Amino acid sequence: MYNRPRMWDxxxxxxxxxxxxxxxxxYTLFLKPDKKVSPAKVGQVLSSHFTGTKYSxxxxxxxxxRPINVPTDVESHILHVPKEYAAIQWLTMASPxxxxxxxxxxxxxDTSSQYKVDGDYQDPTNTKSAYWTYKTTAMVIEAxxxxxxxxxxxxxxxxxxxxxxxxxxxxxxxxxxANLAQSDKVAKTLSGDKLTAYLTEQNxxxxxxxxxKWQTMNNSLIVHSNKLxxxxxSKLTFxx
Numbered sequence: 001m002y003n004r005p006r007m008w009d010x011x012x013x014x015x016x017x018x019x020x021x022x023x024x025x026x027y028t029l030f031l032k033p034d035k036k037v038s039p040a041k042v043g044q045v046l047s048s049h050f051t052g053t054k055y056s057x058x059x060x061x062x063x064x065x066r067p068i069n070v071p072t073d074v075e076s077h078i079l080h081v082p083k084e085y086a087a088i089q090w091l092t093m094a095s096p097x098x099x100x101x102x103x104x105x106x107x108x109x110d111t112s113s114q115y116k117v118d119g120d121y122q123d124p125t126n127t128k129s130a131y132w133t134y135k136t137t138a139m140v141i142e143a144x145x146x147x148x149x150x151x152x153x154x155x156x157x158x159x160x161x162x163x164x165x166x167x168x169x170x171x172x173x174x175x176x177x178a179n180l181a182q183s184d185k186v187a188k189t190l191s192g193d194k195l196t197a198y199l200t201e202q203n204x205x206x207x208x209x210x211x212x213k214w215q216t217m218n219n220s221l222i223v224h225s226n227k228l229x230x231x232x233x234s235k236l237t238f239x240x
Contacts, residue, residue: 005055005065010045012053022055022065039080039090039101040173046076047096058097058145058161069097071142075131076101088180091115093131095138098165100172102210103180105199112207130207133214140221141165149227160221160228168217172210179206 008022014033035041049057049067057067078090078101090101104112114130127133141160148157183202190198 001064002066005050005063006068009048009050009053009068013045013048014041022063039078039088042078043076043090043092043096043101046078049097051097069095071095071138073138092134094134095141098137098141098161099134100169100176100210100214102206103176104203104206105183107196108200108203109196110200112204114207114211127215130211133211133218136218137165137214137221140218140225144225144228147228149224160224163224164217164221168213172213176206176210179209 004024004027005022007027008020008024011018011020011027011031014037015031017034018031020027045068047069049069050065051058054062055065057065073095075094076092076096076099080088080090080103082088087106089104089106091104092099092101112130114128114133117129117131144160148159150156151158151163179202183199187195187199
């Protein structure tokens with residue numbers, strides 16, 4: 001109920017051709033993936049909660065299996081080593097399912113400012129903190145993950161993940177990949193101190209961009225979550 005279903009979910013994503021069963025008592029330790037594995041594919045595994053299956057913990061959670069991605073995740077990272085440069089760390093704070101993997105060059109001279117803020121659990125209102133920006137999303141989603149509301153733009157039922165998180169994640173990921181491709185080109189023309197200074201600058205640029213988008217989305221989440229927990233009026237009667 002705890003680890004084997006998580007192994008099944010990872011193998012389901014990377015080796016779907018094997019058609020494994022979630023009730024198996026043991027799994028093959030080493031398997032060749034059906035296709036070449038990209039950082040994005042690894043991110044899909046790490047953010048999975050039996051996504052797209054009847055066991056999804058954001059659905060009815062049939063079977064009660066523990067997913068790979070849980071709401072209490074603090075961070076998740078993927079180390080990617082291109083041939084041309086030092087490693088890139090794809091980093092996401094809080095729950096990967098409700099956050100976004102940011103590409104951080106590691107050949108740098110400083111850490112992006114919002115990732116140096118003390119993650120004080122007593123101060124979730126700290127808007128300078130990357131952790132609390134993404135943790136806020138996870139907390140709101142977890143509170144309303146089984147509830148739906150009417151989307152005023154379509155008239156159809158939806159939930160916070162499909163209305164707010166997924167579209168934002170898709171758009172931000174696309175832009176981050178474009179930024180990375182552009183900065184890689186520039187990096188090829190640099191070396192030494194100029195290279196490390198440039199890569200440090202690009203990390204900060206991407207961190208600022210993603211956090212701003214996420215904070216805007218969090219505001220939308222709060223508005224939409226109010227539709228799932230509306231304030232109701234009650235009439236009180238007092239006896240003399």
